Amino acid sequence: MDRKGIIAVVLAIIVLVFWQINYSRQMGEYAKAKEAAEKVEKEKAKAANPAATPTSAGTTASGATVTAGTPGQPPAEPHVDQKLEKVPSPSVDYTFTNLGGGIAQAVLLDHIAEHGTLQRGDQDTKVTLNEFGDTPIGAVTERPGEDARAPFTTTINPQTGEATFERTDARQVQLVKKFTVPRSKDLKGEYLIGLDVSFTNRSAQPVKIDNYYVHTGSAGPIHALDQAIYTGFDWYNGNNTFKAVSSFSGGGVLGFNRSDMPVFGQPVDKLDWVGVTNQYFNTIITPANAKGTSVWARKMGVSNLPTEDPRAVAAIGSAKNNMLAVEGAIGMPGFTLAAGETKTQHFDIYAGPREYGRLKMLGEDQDAIMDFGTLRWVSELLLSSLNWLKAHLGSYAAAIIALTLIIRGGMWPLQNRSTESMKKMQALNPKMTELKEKYTDDPARLNQEMMKLYKDYGVNPLSGCLPMVIQIPIFWGLFRMLAKAVELRNSHFLWIHDLSQPDTVAMILGKPLNILPLFMAVTMFLQMKLSPKSGDAAQQKIFMFMPLMFVAFCYNYASALALYWTVQNLFSICQLYVTRNKTNPVLQKIGGGGKKKARA
Numbered sequence: 001m002d003r004k005g006i007i008a009v010v011l012a013i014i015v016l017v018f019w020q021i022n023y024s025r026q027m028g029e030y031a032k033a034k035e036a037a038e039k040v041e042k043e044k045a046k047a048a049n050p051a052a053t054p055t056s057a058g059t060t061a062s063g064a065t066v067t068a069g070t071p072g073q074p075p076a077e078p079h080v081d082q083k084l085e086k087v088p089s090p091s092v093d094y095t096f097t098n099l100g101g102g103i104a105q106a107v108l109l110d111h112i113a114e115h116g117t118l119q120r121g122d123q124d125t126k127v128t129l130n131e132f133g134d135t136p137i138g139a140v141t142e143r144p145g146e147d148a149r150a151p152f153t154t155t156i157n158p159q160t161g162e163a164t165f166e167r168t169d170a171r172q173v174q175l176v177k178k179f180t181v182p183r184s185k186d187l188k189g190e191y192l193i194g195l196d197v198s199f200t201n202r203s204a205q206p207v208k209i210d211n212y213y214v215h216t217g218s219a220g221p222i223h224a225l226d227q228a229i230y231t232g233f234d235w236y237n238g239n240n241t242f243k244a245v246s247s248f249s250g251g252g253v254l255g256f257n258r259s260d261m262p263v264f265g266q267p268v269d270k271l272d273w274v275g276v277t278n279q280y281f282n283t284i285i286t287p288a289n290a291k292g293t294s295v296w297a298r299k300m301g302v303s304n305l306p307t308e309d310p311r312a313v314a315a316i317g318s319a320k321n322n323m324l325a326v327e328g329a330i331g332m333p334g335f336t337l338a339a340g341e342t343k344t345q346h347f348d349i350y351a352g353p354r355e356y357g358r359l360k361m362l363g364e365d366q367d368a369i370m371d372f373g374t375l376r377w378v379s380e381l382l383l384s385s386l387n388w389l390k391a392h393l394g395s396y397a398a399a400i401i402a403l404t405l406i407i408r409g410g411m412w413p414l415q416n417r418s419t420e421s422m423k424k425m426q427a428l429n430p431k432m433t434e435l436k437e438k439y440t441d442d443p444a445r446l447n448q449e450m451m452k453l454y455k456d457y458g459v460n461p462l463s464g465c466l467p468m469v470i471q472i473p474i475f476w477g478l479f480r481m482l483a484k485a486v487e488l489r490n491s492h493f494l495w496i497h498d499l500s501q502p503d504t505v506a507m508i509l510g511k512p513l514n515i516l517p518l519f520m521a522v523t524m525f526l527q528m529k530l531s532p533k534s535g536d537a538a539q540q541k542i543f544m545f546m547p548l549m550f551v552a553f554c555y556n557y558a559s560a561l562a563l564y565w566t567v568q569n570l571f572s573i574c575q576l577y578v579t580r581n582k583t584n585p586v587l588q589k590i591g592g593g594g595k596k597k598a599r600a
Contacts, residue, residue, distance in 0.1 A: 080151035087158045090185045101152035101165030102136030106351045129351050130217035132325040137217035144213040144296035144329045172203035188361040191352025198344040201337035208336045213329040216283050219276035220325025230279035233297035233328045236272045240368035245326040248299040265296040274330040280486040288346040294331030353486040370484050378477030397493030404567040456589050482558040496559050503559040516562040517554045521547040523569035530576040
C-alpha cells in the first residue's frame with residue numbers, strides 16, 4: 001500500500017472514531033432532553049386530569065421503571081387482580097400471569113446477570129427475560145400494543161408444564177391459549193416453549209377477524225454498560241432485518257436528520273419469525289406452517305437500572321436513566337369463523353441465550369438473529385472452533401489461546417516469506433531513494449521506474465502485508481462474533497472476570513484502567529521494532545500509529561478480542577526471534593546472469 005492509501009485508511013478510521021464519539025454524545029443529550037419534555041407533558045396531563053392513571057408505565061422485578069414510547073388506551077375492563085404462578089423447568093423458572101394470559105417473566109437459572117460471584121438460587125442475580133414493561137410473552141391482541149393486559153381465566157399445572165388461558169369477548173369469540181414449557185435440558189428444546197392459539201366462534205353468526213398479533217414481550221439491557229445498538233427488534237423473511245432500539249429515536253448523520261419514532265410497524269411478506277433481543281439473549285416467536293404478515297415494535301425508556309459496577313457508575317452517571325428496552329409482535333393474517341368453527345395456530349417460542357448451535361437447530365433460520373454480518377462464515381467458523389476447543393480444554397480463555405496458536409501456526413510459512421520479502425524491500429531502499437531523488441518532479445516516471453525495479457529484482461511490495469491482510473477478516477469476524485455470542489459471558493482468565501467485558505482493574509479519575517489492551521499495544525510496538533523496515537520514513541511513522549488505533553478499537557470492548565490479538569503478537573515476536581539469524585536474502589536481477597548482486 002502506498003503512502004496515499006495508508007493516509008486515506010488512517011483518516012477514515014479517525015473520522016469513524018470521532019463520528020461515533022460525537023454521535024453518542026448527541027444521542028445522550030437528545031435522550032435527556034426528550035425525557036425532560038415527556039416529564040413536563042406528563043405533569044401537565046396529571047394536573048389537567050388528576051383522576052387519570054397511567055396505563056403504559058410499569059416496574060421491573062429489580063425496581064427499574066419503564067415507560068412506553070406511545071401509551072395505549074385500551075378499553076375499560078372490570079378490575080381484576082393479577083395472579084402470578086410459577087411453572088419451573090430444568091433451566092428456566094417461568095412465571096405466568098392471568099393479565100394478558102402469558103409469560104410475565106422467564107428467569108434463566110444457568111445464566112448469571114450482573115453479579116458474577118453470587119451463587120445459583122438467588123433469583124435476583126439471574127438473567128430475566130421480559131423484565132421490562134408489562135406485556136406478557138404470548139399475549140394475543142387484534143391491535144398491537146393494546147388490550148395486552150386483558151384478564152383470562154387460568155388453568156396451570158406445574159407438574160406437566162402446561163398453562164391454559166381462556167377468554168371470551170363481546171362477539172362470543174373464545175380465545176384459548178395453551179403453553180407447554182420444556183421438561184428436559186436437551187440442546188434443541190431446553191428453551192423452546194410451545195404455544196397453541198385457538199379461536200372459536202361461540203355465536204350463531206360468522207365472525208370476521210381482520211388480523212391478530214402475538215407479542216414477544218420485551219428485551220432490554222442486562223448490564224448497565226450494555227450498548228443500545230445491541231438491543232432491538234429482529235425479523236426474518238428470507239433476509240434478516242435488525243432494527244436497533246436506538247434507531248427508533250434519533251439517527252441521521254452527525255446528529256442531522258433525526259427522527260422520533262417510538263413505535264415502529266410495517267407489513268412484511270412471508271414472515272418466518274420475529275424476535276426481540278439484547279446483546280446476549282433473545283425471545284423469538286415462530287409460527288408453524290404459516291407466515292406472518294406484519295411486524296410491530298415499541299421502545300421503552302428504562303430508568304434507574306440498578307448497578308454496583310464502578311465502571312457503570314463513573315461512565316454513565318445520570319445517563320443510566322436513558323437506557324432503552326424494546327417490545328414487539330408478529331402480525332398474523334385474518335380469517336372468518338363460521339358459527340361453531342375453531343381455528344388453531346401453533347407457535348414456537350424460543351426464550352433463551354443467543355447460542356448459535358441451539359438457534360441453528362430450530363430449523364427456520366433463527367440463527368440469522370446472530371447478525372454476524374458480511375463475514376458471517378468467518379464468525380460461525382471461529383465460534384464453532386472455540387466451542388470445540390473449550391469442550392476439550394475446559395475454558396474459553398484456553399480455547400482462544402489455542403485457536404490463536406493454530407491460526408498463527410498455519411500461517412508460519414507465509415509469515416516467513418513475508419519477512420524475507422520485507423528484508424528484500426529493505427535492501428532495495430538505497431536504490432529506491434536514488435530513484436526518488438532522480439525523478440522528484442515526475443511522479444508518473446517515478447512510479448514506472450519503481451515498478452521496473454521491483455520486477456527486475458523479483459520483489460513483490462505487497463507480500464509483506466499479506467499476513468496482516470489475512471488477519472483482518474479473522475479479527476473482524478471475531479469482533480462481530482464476540483458482540484453477540486453468549487458463550488464467553490462470565491468466563492474468567494487471570495485477573496479478567498468476564499471475557500465478554502473490558503478487563504477493568506481500577507478506576508482512575510473516573511476512567512477505567514484496562515490492562516490487556518495496553519499490553520496488546522506494547523506487544524504491537526515490539527513486533528514492529530523487530531520487523532524489517534520497509535518503505536520510506538513517513539510510511540514507517542504512520543505504521544507506528546497502528547497500536548494506538550487498535551487500543552482505541554479494543555479498549556472498551558470484550559477483553560477476549562484483546563487477548564486474541566495479544567497472543568498473536570507474542571507468537572509473531574517469537575517467530576521473528578527464531579528467524580532473525582537467517583542469512584539475509586541476496587538481491588539479484590532476474591535474468592541478470594548473476595553479474596549484479598547486492599547483499600542486504
